[in-house]
Amino acid sequence: MSKPVSGDFSKTAGWLDWFDGPAKPAFTLPAGAVDAHCHVFGPGAEFPYAPERKYTPCDASKADLFALRDHLGFARNVIVQATCHGADNRAMVDACRASNGKARGVATVKRSVTDEELQTLHEAGVRGVRFNFVKRLVDFTPKDELMEIASRIAKLGWHIVVYFEAQDLPELWDFFTNLPTTVVVDHMGRPDVSLPVDGPQFELFVKLMREHDNIWSKVSCPERLSVSGPKALAGERHAYHDVIPFARKLVETFPERVLWGTDWPHPNLKDHMPDDGLLVDFIPHIAPTAELQQQLLVNNPMRLYWPEEC
Numbered sequence: 583m584s585k586p587v588s589g590d591f592s593k594t595a596g597w598l599d600w601f602d603g604p605a606k607p608a609f610t611l612p613a614g615a616v617d618a619h620c621h622v623f624g625p626g627a628e629f630p631y632a633p634e635r636k637y638t639p640c641d642a643s644k645a646d647l648f649a650l651r652d653h654l655g656f657a658r659n660v661i662v663q664a665t666c667h668g669a670d671n672r673a674m675v676d677a678c679r680a681s682n683g684k685a686r687g688v689a690t691v692k693r694s695v696t697d698e699e700l701q702t703l704h705e706a707g708v709r710g711v712r713f714n715f716v717k718r719l720v721d722f723t724p725k726d727e728l729m730e731i732a733s734r735i736a737k738l739g740w741h742i743v744v745y746f747e748a749q750d751l752p753e754l755w756d757f758f759t760n761l762p763t764t765v766v767v768d769h770m771g772r773p774d775v776s777l778p779v780d781g782p783q784f785e786l787f788v789k790l791m792r793e794h795d796n797i798w799s800k801v802s803c804p805e806r807l808s809v810s811g812p813k814a815l816a817g818e819r820h821a822y823h824d825v826i827p828f829a830r831k832l833v834e835t836f837p838e839r840v841l842w843g844t845d846w847p848h849p850n851l852k853d854h855m856p857d858d859g860l861l862v863d864f865i866p867h868i869a870p871t872a873e874l875q876q877q878l879l880v881n882n883p884m885r886l887y888w889p890e891e892c
């Protein structure tokens with residue numbers, strides 16, 4: 583049955599709803615594992631979608647997210663502000679506050695944000711801001727504005743999450759390498775995985791990480807990046823073969839600077855909605871040893887989001 587969007591909204595045509603019958607993963611997550619990239623959507627009646635949004639999703643509430651966390655065996659979440667909420671962080675903040683310390687957040691803020699607002703976000707559990715360069719998701723924000731935000735949030739000990747596509751890295755290189763904080767790249771900088779893993783496109787991304795030890799990557803979203811499949815559906819435990827070499831290269835080369843997340847509720851997928859249980863079964867293909875899994879799923883996210891517990 584199609585999931586609703588509440589309030590005065592209609593879903594984007596062709597919207598794929600998140601899947602509510604996820605399998606129990608065959609892979610047992612290490613104790614204390616963190617899903618370091620997920621979102622909440624609305625509910626629209628309580629937390630309206632932003633007027634400037636580029637898509638309208640189905641609702642995906644904090645209760646739905648916390649149920650998924652428990653079902654998959656994660657201990658904690660990092661909730662990343664979704665672009666459909668613009669710079670209105672209320673839904674994400676509400677989820678962080680309701681999590682009993684089990685969620686941290688990444689916000690979107692404008693240059694006009696006050697110090698008091700930043701402090702309130704910090705108290706709710708926010709530890710970073712997201713800068714988005716994907717043109718289908720956001721309107722352009724001038725880099726000098728972003729740099730001003732970066733220098734303000736650096737003082738709070740926060741980091742910056744960046745989302746961009748591989749073909750835009752050359753143009754963004756100087757901006758990224760001048761940021762004053764830890765920088766976390768969403769979804770491996772969205773490589774074209776039909777190109778060779780040691781070809782110029784992905785090598786540029788590896789070079790970015792090799793030359794700048796403040797740059798981290800989420801080795802997430804095989805379901806978005808895969809061209810070959812098979813899809814994580816109907817018990818498939820060998821999904822997204824073509825993404826494995828890319829993610830594994832980052833995990834093995836930079837074991838202390840990688841994070842993993844489900845990306846639930848998977849905004850804007852066009853041809854299938856993965857079973858999140860089967861997505862968890864992707865992890866041992868990209869982090870084949872218990873030590874790499876511990877770093878990817880526990881030690882690294884804890885260092886970034888809960889340093890006081892490390």
Ligand SMILES: O=C(O)c1cc(C(=O)O)oc(=O)c1
Pocket residue numbers: 663664665666719768806845849850
């Ligand atoms: O590729 C996407 O469509 C996408 C969108 C968003 C968002 O709208 O925030 O976040 C993601 O991590 C990925």
